[in-house]
Amino acid sequence: MNLVAFSIRTKGKSNFARRLWTVFTRFGFSEGRTRRALQTIVGCLGEYDSAPTFFIPATVLGRHPDLLREIAGSGAEIGVHGYVHNDYRSLAYLDQYKQTERAISIFQESALPYQGFRNPYLGWTDESVRVFEQLGFTYDSNEAVLHEVVDLDTIPEYLRGGFEKSLRLFQATSCSAYALRPHFEGDLVRIPTSIPDDEMLFDRLRLTDAAQVGRIWCAVLRQVYDLGGIYVLNLHPERGVLCRQALSQLLSCAREKAFPVWISPLANVAEWWRERQRFRMTIKPITAGYWQVSADCSARTTILARNLDVLDKPVSEWSGADQRVHARRFAVRASRRPCVGVSPDSPMDVLTFLREQGYPYVVCSREDAESYALYLDIPDGLGTSRHEQARLRSELVQRIEATPEPLLRFGLWPDGHRAALSITGDIDSVTIQDFFLRIVEVR
Numbered sequence: 001m002n003l004v005a006f007s008i009r010t011k012g013k014s015n016f017a018r019r020l021w022t023v024f025t026r027f028g029f030s031e032g033r034t035r036r037a038l039q040t041i042v043g044c045l046g047e048y049d050s051a052p053t054f055f056i057p058a059t060v061l062g063r064h065p066d067l068l069r070e071i072a073g074s075g076a077e078i079g080v081h082g083y084v085h086n087d088y089r090s091l092a093y094l095d096q097y098k099q100t101e102r103a104i105s106i107f108q109e110s111a112l113p114y115q116g117f118r119n120p121y122l123g124w125t126d127e128s129v130r131v132f133e134q135l136g137f138t139y140d141s142n143e144a145v146l147h148e149v150v151d152l153d154t155i156p157e158y159l160r161g162g163f164e165k166s167l168r169l170f171q172a173t174s175c176s177a178y179a180l181r182p183h184f185e186g187d188l189v190r191i192p193t194s195i196p197d198d199e200m201l202f203d204r205l206r207l208t209d210a211a212q213v214g215r216i217w218c219a220v221l222r223q224v225y226d227l228g229g230i231y232v233l234n235l236h237p238e239r240g241v242l243c244r245q246a247l248s249q250l251l252s253c254a255r256e257k258a259f260p261v262w263i264s265p266l267a268n269v270a271e272w273w274r275e276r277q278r279f280r281m282t283i284k285p286i287t288a289g290y291w292q293v294s295a296d297c298s299a300r301t302t303i304l305a306r307n308l309d310v311l312d313k314p315v316s317e318w319s320g321a322d323q324r325v326h327a328r329r330f331a332v333r334a335s336r337r338p339c340v341g342v343s344p345d346s347p348m349d350v351l352t353f354l355r356e357q358g359y360p361y362v363v364c365s366r367e368d369a370e371s372y373a374l375y376l377d378i379p380d381g382l383g384t385s386r387h388e389q390a391r392l393r394s395e396l397v398q399r400i401e402a403t404p405e406p407l408l409r410f411g412l413w414p415d416g417h418r419a420a421l422s423i424t425g426d427i428d429s430v431t432i433q434d435f436f437l438r439i440v441e442v443r
């Protein structure tokens with residue numbers, strides 16, 4: 001199916017006509033407009049000592065390597081957005097593999113380092129995950145989490161249909177603490193992305209008031225902050241200038257939070273998630289009610305203690321019932337061993353999951369259950385299908401996070417950050433010519 005047919009199917013006829021009009025207003029025949037838009041986003045992030053992550057189809061990169069090297073040189077991270085701008089859901093494993101390999105070779109020819117992949121239309125499959133892992137990508141950013149921050153009752157019926165089409169296209173899952181965390185699949189870090197994105201707000205719902213868009217993004221950030229997860233905003237650079245005010249509003253919201261929000265490009269998030277996977281914590285009894293804790297982790301690790309006394313070591317206030325511990329070896333007073341107990345019948349995927357989430361655990365018999373903050377007996381494991389796994393893992397995170405018992409754990413983000421924010425954007429086209437070449441290329 002070509003781009004016109006695909007666009008009409010996903011956007012509807014009137015939206016497609018409108019889209020054609022915006023192509024002529026947002027792109028130019030030269031690189032000038034896109035350069036300005038990219039630099040605008042880089043500049044906004046620069047004020048916060050951070051940088052955005054842009055994804056670009058390899059064929060578009062192949063036509064504009066100097067521009068992309070310039071943008072990378074100003075601090076932005078560049079990732080792969082397909083070989084051409086097509087939907088991997090319509091490709092078999094081998095075609096996905098070949099196209100990804102071709103994309104990589106263009107990045108290499110352009111002397112542009114890359115680490116991550118985001119699919120056009122967020123169209124990934126189980127095969128894509130295997131391909132990314134086999135071809136050495138560090139991470140992907142494709143799993144869409146829906147934030148219900150737009151009151152659809154206030155949106156006219158004819159626009160709502162387009163919005164709902166986007167939701168189906170993006171295979172969105174609902175928001176939970178677990179859905180907002182990166183996770184490993186094999187060796188690949190999978191970093192969720194949040195919707196609605198700018199395209200859904202501006203072009204589908206026609207919200208053109210920058211302050212209103214800014215308020216919606218701040219509402220998403222509030223939700224993510226409360227759940228301690230990551231907010232990956234997708235802002236297509238073609239709307240970069242249009243969205244500058246909303247982006248500034250979002251970044252200043254992040255800065256005003258009581259506990260810091262980590263504003264970071266995605267490659268650094270993936271690197272951190274990999275670093276964090278190696279952390280271990282041992283908790284041994286000293287005498288009744290006292291425990292010796294030893295954490296093997298990097299200097300920037302956040303160690304959190306809930307409802308227990310940390311003895312003779314510095315702690316600082318953190319969110320809710322948690323305190324942040326500024327030591328790696330310390331003693332605590334707690335009525336129970338402040339970690340998770342796991343039954344011997346629980347399979348390996350439960351243990352792997354707890355370790356990845358930063359919850360220390362001990363495998364122990366059911367008779368000892370009462371002496372742990374929380375005891376898990378999950379002989380059937382954490383699901384087989386993708387859907388079941390997401391549900392069971394989400395429920396387990398909620399259960400652990402809600403326990404009122406004394407509990408030690410590794411925080412999700414480095415250096416005491418409460419949540420993370422990544423500003424990303426897909427550079428689908430640089431010029432008007434690129435936009436029309438897509439129609440030919442995706443055939």
Ligand SMILES: [Zn+2]
Pocket residue numbers: 081085119120121426427428
């Ligand atoms: Zn795209």
